[in-house]
Amino acid sequence: MTMFLTIAVIVLIFVVIFQIAKASEYVSVLKGEETSRRQNNKINGFMMVVFLIVGMIGVWYCNKLYFHKTLLAVDSGSVEGARVDSMLWITIAVTGIVFVLTQVVLFWFAYKYQDSDRKVFYFPHNNKLEVLWTIVPAIVLTVLVVIGLRNWFLFTGEPPAQAMTVEVTGKQFSWIFRYPGKDGAFGKKYYKNINDADNNQLGILWDDKLSHDDIVTSEKLVLVKGRPVKLVIGSRDVIHDVGLSHFRMKMDAVPGIPTTMWFTPKYTTKEMAELTKNPNFVYEISCDQMCGNNHFSMRGIIEVVEPEEYDMWIAKQKPTYLVVHPDLDPSNKKDSVAVKGVDTAAKKTIAKL
Template sequence: MYGFLIAVGVLLLMSIIWMVYRIQTLVSVVKGSDKKIASGSNKINALMFVLFLVGATILMFWYSIKEFDNYQLPIASEHGEVTDRLFWITMAVTGVVFLITHVLLFWFPYKYQYDEKRKAAFYPDNNKLEVIWTIVPAIALTVLVIGGWKAWSDITAPAPENSHVVEILGYQFAWEVRYPGMDNTLGEHDYRLTSATNVSGVDFTDKNSLDDFTSPVVVIPKGEPVLFKIRARDVLHSVFAPHMRLKMDAVPGMPTRFWFTATKTTDEMRRETGNDEFVYEIACTEICGRGHNAMRKEIRVVEPEEFRKWMADQKPYIVNNPALVSDLPEELKELAEITISEYK
């Protein structure tokens, strides 16, 4: 019944609009305004541009200022400070250009709207002007690029020797975290070894993998470099830690990496934001299928001492699941059993 009423209402509304449209067409024909080069609407359109300019500018500034704390995520990494500074410098430069060009673009239509008594200026070119507005943007862009290039080179430079290594493996639809253990060296992996109990496909015939362990949360120390070694085992994923200003694709068959230094512990950030629930997160930003929006992993940043203590408390894969090493060759098995007994 409601559907029917709505349909009737829509039909009525459309027929009214239709009649208004026909009437105004006929009126304009009678008045002969359709013969004029520029009708009265010209003035209205010209005015609309100015109104739009004023209205949109107010709206933009109001919302940008009001919402600043919402969209500007707190920064928690060293390079994040740099890239954010670049972001806001670029925002300032482009913002000025944005405003100036738009003021001109919307003010000219008002100022130079059609007037049959006036003739437009015949002004086909001016080489000096052209050269100026080729060179000025070129210089501005060069400055911006050089800033970006320096930052980019630093960020993508090889990780410091003392970095804490964490392997992050993306798969449909979760992240698996692997720590190298006390030797700070990840064991080899082979995708063919993947199974329900060996999510990362760790190769336990490699001695380095015996102390490798996993963790439901990425725990990292504050103020010390951390190297994410990133892998994927099925389709593309992308590790995105928004507060760390960190993003790197996870590619099957091609390990990638991203190193950074966290600057604030989770607890510090909780105090700073006044949000007791605050957590650092990892999300996936490369479309990967049904659960693309559900690949969440938490990062916990702690003080270095706490991190060391936490590391020492962790139990390797093989301790939690000795079956993983049950069919190793004899001498390795012995080594594995020693490791297991050490942790018991």
């Protein structure tokens, strides 16, 4: 109801302004062309000031109304993401101050000098002004670029020694996650070996012993609170982009060219749900690069848990090698031996009877 009322008031204001302008036009016809021009200049100059004030109030109101729905209203989900927030706030502060000052001067000048008889002074060149508006923006932009590069080199550099490593592969239109297993190393893969029907989404070479304990899943990406994670990112078809908005991270997923970045989760999913006051909160991994007609649906779930919960989850995961080769799965052999033992006991019992 409030929204409809606001729209009605805005429409009414425009109607009133239009009617005032029409009335002014009729009056100007009666008074003469010169008088009409001066009158129109006064109206336009006044409207410039009104537009400035109403516009500033509108910006403030929209910020108050919708800021809580933006990511900046909630703390970054990663330790390193706080650097991105800081950089963004600095950029907003610098550009915001420049924007407000220039717009205030622009609209005020339009009002103050609406119909001045003073002669305009033209000057072809001014060394001081040239230096001022060249050097100052150059220094400010250089500082912003240096801050950005410093953060970029941190995120894409080598992670701490205790960091876990997870491989993230994009495909149209989902994500595939691979954990290296107990040996801490990924097995080799070859794109020509990709075969979804045989449960080999990544083209893993099963002859490589390092691949025998790798865990591949498309269900969700599970991370540990407080433990750095290095993402090795790739794609098996077109260019995608790993977008981690809650962690303030993103990186291109390029076919044939692995890219990396790392960060440290700060809050578990449950803790972030409390911070956002959203019981259904989940961390998301999205594709931030247009990759086809179902690009909108390329969404994955990230779950950040405590170390103990992660240990329990990883212990329940079966290496993909054993999924593909169930005959080599020791648990299947135990079940088979147990079944044979039951059958033998049953036969003995029947024989006695």
